[in-house]
Amino acid sequence: MKKRTVMLFCAALTTGIILSSSLVTAEEAAAETVEEAEASEDEADEEEADSEADDAETTDGEDGTEETSEDEEAEEEESEDEDEENYETGDASLDDPRNGDEIGENELLVVSFGTSFNDSRRKTIGAVEEAIEKAFPDYGVRRGFTSQIIIDHVKKRDGVVIDNVTEALDRAADNGVKNLVVQPTHLMDGFEYNDLVNEIGQYADAFENVSIGEPLLTSDEDFETVAKAIIDATAEYDDGKTAICFMGHGTEADSNAVYDKMQAVLEDMGALNYYIGTVEAEPSLEDVVAMVKGGDYTRVVLEPLMVVAGDHANNDMAGDDDDSWKSVFEAEGYEVIPVLCGLGEMEDIQALYVAHAQAAVDALK
Numbered sequence: 001m002k003k004r005t006v007m008l009f010c011a012a013l014t015t016g017i018i019l020s021s022s023l024v025t026a027e028e029a030a031a032e033t034v035e036e037a038e039a040s041e042d043e044a045d046e047e048e049a050d051s052e053a054d055d056a057e058t059t060d061g062e063d064g065t066e067e068t069s070e071d072e073e074a075e076e077e078e079s080e081d082e083d084e085e086n087y088e089t090g091d092a093s094l095d096d097p098r099n100g101d102e103i104g105e106n107e108l109l110v111v112s113f114g115t116s117f118n119d120s121r122r123k124t125i126g127a128v129e130e131a132i133e134k135a136f137p138d139y140g141v142r143r144g145f146t147s148q149i150i151i152d153h154v155k156k157r158d159g160v161v162i163d164n165v166t167e168a169l170d171r172a173a174d175n176g177v178k179n180l181v182v183q184p185t186h187l188m189d190g191f192e193y194n195d196l197v198n199e200i201g202q203y204a205d206a207f208e209n210v211s212i213g214e215p216l217l218t219s220d221e222d223f224e225t226v227a228k229a230i231i232d233a234t235a236e237y238d239d240g241k242t243a244i245c246f247m248g249h250g251t252e253a254d255s256n257a258v259y260d261k262m263q264a265v266l267e268d269m270g271a272l273n274y275y276i277g278t279v280e281a282e283p284s285l286e287d288v289v290a291m292v293k294g295g296d297y298t299r300v301v302l303e304p305l306m307v308v309a310g311d312h313a314n315n316d317m318a319g320d321d322d323d324s325w326k327s328v329f330e331a332e333g334y335e336v337i338p339v340l341c342g343l344g345e346m347e348d349i350q351a352l353y354v355a356h357a358q359a360a361v362d363a364l365k
Contacts (some may be wrong), residue, residue, distance in 0.1 A: 040314030090119030092158035103140035114145035115310035124344025131350040144168035173206040183213040183357040190255035213360040247304035
């Protein structure tokens, strides 16, 4: 079979969804238990180190941050200086970092892990922020990233300043914000989401009201909405001979179960040629290859099950290294089509984040 690789960028879809989200008041956030944090600390450190190690190469973590020593961070920065990027990520000036003052009494802070791929950041995280801004004209929409390495890399390379969560919360407090709503773009309720809730809890006395929206995949309805979105986004490839594989990040937290659940939801919808795998956990690439080989397919479409199409999508999924998803499937004799489209580009996914933010706003009333 002749192998062919095609790189595509997806167009956004259009639907609207109104779903529920959770309220976490400032007092409730402050009451997050120390025992829960300690119970996951060892696992979190291991996962966070993996996630941010990728991040030093301008990646897009999904659910974890690194806590490295100052020496390790210095070594990473020195390595970046010596190994300049040999690829173009887009014009950083087209993206709005949303770090301005004069916020007003109401703020909606959109928190993401982040990515240094400029075009993807604008088309995914930026698009989610724009959708939220349009839906909530009475709120000042601001941005916060959890990955300090990404923040530092973008600042050094492009001169663009993005607030980390602490800086964004301090900015809100200094601007006299009274009602703070935080909407994460996290995929799941994992280590990083819980870290965010705990950090916001430390600002319990800085605002009159605080509400935190839920991650993307929370309710059964969320899973069905996202499943339908990815099916619609790849419908043009569904010809009976194509396996459509989505690559998630993966985590050592219990929340990694979202990937198995998404697989089950897709199967319940009759999307039997759709397969879910992860980079860092299970199902692994080997698991996905085995499932695909069990069917009668001649072609494989690859797409990230991540908010952004950053380092993992461009390199681990669509790269030319022997161990990339593309290369492994090509070695098995399949025609491979990588689709570099983050979930955040899809308008129905944006609408789902808006719905979660709406429920968080409504909880303040």
